[in-house]
Amino acid sequence: MPLRIFNTQTRKKEEFHPLKEGMAGVYVCGITAYDVCHVGHARSAVVFDVITRYLRYRGCEVTYVKNFTDVDDKIIERARREKAGIDAIAERYIREHDEDMEALGVARPTVAPRATEHIDGMIRLIEVLIAKGLAYAADGDVFYTVEKFPEYGKLSGRGLEDMLAGARVDVNEKKRNPLDFALWKASREGEPWWESPWGRGRPGWHLECSVMSQRYLGETFDIHGGGEDLIFPHHENEIAQSEGATGKPLARYWVHNGFVRVNSEKMSKSLGNFFTIRDILSQFHPEVLRLFMLQSHYRSPVDFSDAALSEARQGMSRFYSTLKTLKDLPGPETDASAGLAEDREPAGQIQALRERFLEAMDDDFNTARAIGHLFETVRLINASLAGKKRAVSRAVLSQAEETIREIGAVLGLFREEADAYLRLDREREAAKRGLSVERIERLIAERRAARDAKAWQRADEIRKDLASQGVILSDTHTATTWAIA
RNA sequence: GGCGGCAUAGCCAAGUGGCUAAGGCAGCGGUCUGCAAAACCGUUAUUCCCCGGUUCAAGUCCGGGUGCCGCCUCCA
Numbered sequence: 356m357p358l359r360i361f362n363t364q365t366r367k368k369e370e371f372h373p374l375k376e377g378m379a380g381v382y383v384c385g386i387t388a389y390d391v392c393h394v395g396h397a398r399s400a401v402v403f404d405v406i407t408r409y410l411r412y413r414g415c416e417v418t419y420v421k422n423f424t425d426v427d428d429k430i431i432e433r434a435r436r437e438k439a440g441i442d443a444i445a446e447r448y449i450r451e452h453d454e455d456m457e458a459l460g461v462a463r464p465t466v467a468p469r470a471t472e473h474i475d476g477m478i479r480l481i482e483v484l485i486a487k488g489l490a491y492a493a494d495g496d497v498f499y500t501v502e503k504f505p506e507y508g509k510l511s512g513r514g515l516e517d518m519l520a521g522a523r524v525d526v527n528e529k530k531r532n533p534l535d536f537a538l539w540k541a542s543r544e545g546e547p548w549w550e551s552p553w554g555r556g557r558p559g560w561h562l563e564c565s566v567m568s569q570r571y572l573g574e575t576f577d578i579h580g581g582g583e584d585l586i587f588p589h590h591e592n593e594i595a596q597s598e599g600a601t602g603k604p605l606a607r608y609w610v611h612n613g614f615v616r617v618n619s620e621k622m623s624k625s626l627g628n629f630f631t632i633r634d635i636l637s638q639f640h641p642e643v644l645r646l647f648m649l650q651s652h653y654r655s656p657v658d659f660s661d662a663a664l665s666e667a668r669q670g671m672s673r674f675y676s677t678l679k680t681l682k683d684l685p686g687p688e689t690d691a692s693a694g695l696a697e698d699r700e701p702a703g704q705i706q707a708l709r710e711r712f713l714e715a716m717d718d719d720f721n722t723a724r725a726i727g728h729l730f731e732t733v734r735l736i737n738a739s740l741a742g743k744k745r746a747v748s749r750a751v752l753s754q755a756e757e758t759i760r761e762i763g764a765v766l767g768l769f770r771e772e773a774d775a776y777l778r779l780d781r782e783r784e785a786a787k788r789g790l791s792v793e794r795i796e797r798l799i800a801e802r803r804a805a806r807d808a809k810a811w812q813r814a815d816e817i818r819k820d821l822a823s824q825g826v827i828l829s830d831t832h833t834a835t836t837w838a839i840a
Numbered sequence: 841g842g843c844g845g846c847a848u849a850g851c852c853a854a855g856u857g858g859c860u861a862a863g864g865c866a867g868c869g870g871u872c873u874g875c876a877a878a879a880c881c882g883u884u885a886u887u888c889c890c891c892g893g894u895u896c897a898a899g900u901c902c903g904g905g906u907g908c909c910g911c912c913u914c915c916a
Binding site: 359366368383384385386387392393395396397398399400402403427428429508511512513514516517518519520560580581582583584585586587588589611612613614615616619620621622623624625647650651652654655656657658662663665666667669670673676677680715718721723724726727728729730731734737738740741742806809811814815818822827828829830836837838 | 841842843844845846851852853854855856862863864865866871872873874875876877878879880881908909910911912913914915916
């Protein structure tokens with residue numbers, strides 16, 4: 356079964372056949388380094404992290420390029436406001452970005468190039484475009500002449516006339532057509548600049564991706580990705596630049612992730628309705644955030660809220676509880692259930708997990724379905740452990756654990772030891788509610804004494820008291836454990 | 841105004857025309873338990889937004905309507 360990917364350009368799912376068998380070149384547009392990253396950036400990062408991990412899981416050797424835009428109006432503005440250099444600003448937010456990604460468990464790209472390291476390449480590309488009549492210099496600026504590229508609009512599915520009709524484009528006297536976009540901008544007083552054939556200036560935003568993708572992945576590569584807001588104009592302009600210069604297709608599959616919303620509105624800097632990755636990771640384990648996102652398909656919007664994250668947290672607890680149970684199981688040598696006839700059906704279903712995972716992921720990276728299969732497997736495992744009727748051999752169970760971990764690695768989940776996860780979760784939640792772990796444990800000790808004395812009334816009083824604060828106790832033969840609801 | 845997307849149970853959500861419409865959360869009943877929790881079992885969509893059409897067969901395809909969202913300006 357081949358992998359099928361939804362291609363924005365054709366609006367269809369297409370079979371994925373990389374340019375070179377067993378290899379894949381992936382380019383994803385990264386951030387502009389002018390501020391800390393929010394949950395929207397996290398989603399894009401997690402989506403493409405899972406995509407590259409899955410391609411690798413399927414045996415593909417992936418070169419994953421994700422760029423940093425380190426020169427741009429917003430960085431310049433911030434630098435001016437803080438009376439700092441743009442490189443200091445960019446450096447700071449690139450470092451913070453890297454820390455956030457590390458915390459989210461996002462694997463590092465193969466190459467993370469920066470725009471300012473590729474100014475020479477950009478100037479060369481502009482020269483090619485001018486030579487081909489696709490660009491023109493005007494008073495220190497250089498513009499791409501959109502009318503000369505007949506395929507302009509093919510990615511976003513619009514024609515030049517359509518776009519002019521809506522015309523919310525800034526009026527610029529120097530442009531021949533209002534839709535022409537800047538390849539090079541003359542630098543004004545106090546702005547960073549590089550020498551160029553058109554005078555001192557700085558690159559336009561779209562140019563860097565054309566140059567860097569070609570530099571690291573070649574003229575044509577396999578997958579180009581980013582948030583869906585980049586389809587137009589950013590990716591459309593990249594196509595115009597790259598294909599205009601080389602005459603060859605830029606990317607073979609265009610992949611765009613949906614937005615994170617807050618109250619049904621796009622989470623964005625300009626609306627001010629954003630949560631930074633740091634904010635959220637101080638409240639929830641990174642895998643909770645990942646599960647929340649991966650339970651929806653990557654192209655759908657997801658509505659972000661505290662309640663939604665709490666639900667995802669419940670899900671993670673369910674997974675880790677089962678993983679803990681499996682880990683605590685005695686070894687297969689003490690197994691009396693091996694070879695039982697009843698073993699076959701549930702065992703078969705548990706063993707089919709890997710197959711179902713592949714099937715779901717091969718269908719345009721359907722992580723939501725894949726996670727559904729994980730939950731189903733968890734239920735089967737728990738059922739086999741709970742009842743004697745559905746007993747499954749230990750060998751099958753430990754194999755299931757291995758498969759769950761293996762699949763988790765592709766999704767970036769279950770990276771923790773179960774005990775450690777559950778303990779950390781408990782402590783984090785207790786802290787959120789301002790509960791003292793010391794006091795809880797003191798009450799548990801008191802309750803144990805009461806139980807030993809069969810003073811059930813006092814024991815239940817303590818249980819109720821703690822429960823009212825969200826602390827749930829559970830008694831086993833040997834001890835009492837606690838968790839936060 | 842132009843272009844595009846979405847609408848599935850109380851909530852989140854998958855669903856590639858064809859057996860009983862995944863899964864999670866919440867709820868209810870039960871098993872287990874001194875009482876609980878977890879776990880398990882059962883239960884919760886005979887209008888899959890509305891109207892029409894194609895088909896032996898439609899949540900799934902086509903047309904129209906309603907509602908929400910996105911892009912067209914920096915944006916993951």
